[in-house]
Amino acid sequence: xxAAVVVLMQGCGFVKSKFGGKGGKGNxxxxxxxxxxxxxxxxxWKQPTPYGMVLVPSGSFIMGxxxxxxxxxxxxxxxQVTISSFYxxxxxxxxxxxxxxxxxxxxxxxxxLGEEEIMSKFYPDTTVWKxxxxxxxxxxxxxxxxxxxxxxxxPVVGVSWLAAKHFCxxxxxxxxxxxxxxxxxxxxxxxxPSEAEWExxxxxxxxxxKYPWGNPYxxxxxxxxxxxxxxxxxxxxxxxxxxxxxxxxxxxxxxxxYNMSGNVAEWCRDAxxxxxxxxxxxxxxxxxxxxxxRKVVRGGSWKDIAYYLETGxxxxxxxxxxxxxxxxxxxxxxxxxxxxxxxxxxxxxGSKAKSSKxxxxxxxx
Numbered sequence: 001x002x003a004a005v006v007v008l009m010q011g012c013g014f015v016k017s018k019f020g021g022k023g024g025k026g027n028x029x030x031x032x033x034x035x036x037x038x039x040x041x042x043x044x045w046k047q048p049t050p051y052g053m054v055l056v057p058s059g060s061f062i063m064g065x066x067x068x069x070x071x072x073x074x075x076x077x078x079x080q081v082t083i084s085s086f087y088x089x090x091x092x093x094x095x096x097x098x099x100x101x102x103x104x105x106x107x108x109x110x111x112x113l114g115e116e117e118i119m120s121k122f123y124p125d126t127t128v129w130k131x132x133x134x135x136x137x138x139x140x141x142x143x144x145x146x147x148x149x150x151x152x153x154x155p156v157v158g159v160s161w162l163a164a165k166h167f168c169x170x171x172x173x174x175x176x177x178x179x180x181x182x183x184x185x186x187x188x189x190x191x192x193p194s195e196a197e198w199e200x201x202x203x204x205x206x207x208x209x210k211y212p213w214g215n216p217y218x219x220x221x222x223x224x225x226x227x228x229x230x231x232x233x234x235x236x237x238x239x240x241x242x243x244x245x246x247x248x249x250x251x252x253x254x255x256x257x258y259n260m261s262g263n264v265a266e267w268c269r270d271a272x273x274x275x276x277x278x279x280x281x282x283x284x285x286x287x288x289x290x291x292x293x294r295k296v297v298r299g300g301s302w303k304d305i306a307y308y309l310e311t312g313x314x315x316x317x318x319x320x321x322x323x324x325x326x327x328x329x330x331x332x333x334x335x336x337x338x339x340x341x342x343x344x345x346x347x348x349x350g351s352k353a354k355s356s357k358x359x360x361x362x363x364x365x
Contacts, residue, residue, distance in 0.1 A: 044185075047188075047335060050175075050187075053090065054088060054255060054257065055334060056087070056200070056201045057085050057205075057255075058085040058337050059082070059200065060082040061080070061081065061200055061203065061207045062078050063078070063312075064077055064079060065077070065310075065312040066208055066209060066312040067310060075275075075314060081200075081283070081284075081285055082282065082284070083196060084333070084334070084338050085334040085336070085337025086337065087331060087332040087333075087334055088197075088257060090248075090256055090258055091155075091258040092155035092156075092258075092266065092328065093156055093328055093329055094152065094155060094247045095124075095151050096152035096153065098124065098156040098159070099146075101167050101170050102122060102123055105122060121160070121163060121166075122166060124146050124157065124158035124159055125158035125159075126143075127158075128158040128324040129145065133324075138324075141243060145157070153246045153248070154244050154245070154247065156327055157244070157324050157325065157326060159322060159328065160320050160321060161192075161317070161321075162319050165191075168189075168191050168330050169190075171190045171330065175187050187332065189332065189333075190330040190332050191269060191331060192268060192269040192330065192331070193329070193331040194268060194284070194286040195287075196280075196285040197284075197331060198266065198268050199298065199312065201260065202257070202298070202299065202311045203253075204253030204255045204257065205254050206253075206254065210310055210312075211227075211261055212261050212311065213251070218306050218309070225240070226250060226251070227250060227263070227300075227309055228259070229261075229300060229304055229308075229309055230303055230304055239262075243302055244263055250262075260311075261311070262299070262302065262309050263301065263327075264299075265298065265299045265304070265308070265327070266299045267317075268298055269286065269296075270286060270288065272294035272314075272316035294319070295318070296315075296316055297316055298313075300313070301325035302325060
């Protein structure tokens with residue numbers, strides 16, 4: 001009966017007139033008229049798609065191992081979870097994008113943080129190309145990977161979880177500073193994705209998919225590899241790139257996201273826990289624990305075998321560690337997706353979303 005009354009009230013225009021319809025006397029700017037509360041929705045707010053991001057729709061899926069748990073870890077048992085809509089970078093943060101952040105810190109924050117702290121904590125550690133691999137000729141990568149323009153569109157590496165989190169904060173402040181000067185509302189902030197969000201986005205709407213492109217192989221019908229990883233018995237060059245690949249190499253998944261498997265593994269916001277299924281909720285799972293230094297890493301990298309490319313494989317690294325095979329990408333909450341399903345919006349469910357940043361720079365890998 002209550003539902004029927006609500007529908008009837010809507011049909012009669014009650015809700016519309018009270019909360020923003022033409023028949024209401026309310027003024028959203030004033031809020032009180034003739035002694036009565038007449039406030040409606042505030043004007044001028046909208047959430048545009050952030051530059052370089054795509055909209056990932058809300059939905060529910062079976063999270064966890066999509067194939068045999070080869071390592072017998074039993075740390076990602078299957079369970080159904082629901083994820084609210086969010087925006088995600090269509091590709092991993094590149095060297096040149098990260099350079100804008102480092103340059104800004106050196107220009108504006110030396111007096112606060114000190115140059116030594118900036119260089120030690122936030123500047124990419126180029127020595128990872130030597131330190132991560134014993135008896136490896138990493139000198140050319142050490143010298144050129146971050147500094148040379150040849151690698152500008154390649155994913156940044158040698159960045160810790162703490163630095164990636166700080167980058168998100170700087171990116172948020174940069175956008176909010178502009179919006180405040182332009183008279184707009186503050187953004188909802190950039191952040192690292194939760195591992196549940198990451199897995200949902202990686203599958204691209206393919207529930208139960210072993211890889212972002214589907215099942216079950218790592219190569220297409222022509223024998224071309226679909227990601228940058230360690231194929232065969234160590235033929236690193238077989239996929240077209242001996243080390244990392246450009247951030248938009250290979251084809252995106254059905255959400256328009258590049259390299260969700262392979263290239264570089266990606267930091268997630270969650271603290272790592274073997275029993276995470278037992279301690280997180282099934283609505284937007286997110287295990288934030290500042291006392292746990294282990295942070296979740298997802299996606300596999302250029303140096304990993306195919307097992308680590310699977311959407312359900314999870315592992316970790318310590319938050320202060322910097323590796324030649326771990327990068328990151330950012331997300332932003334879509335608050336409209338918290339009030340109504342975005343699957344009927346411009347993404348249309350499983351259709352490809354177009355990014356404003358990197359689609360024009362797509363490589364022909």
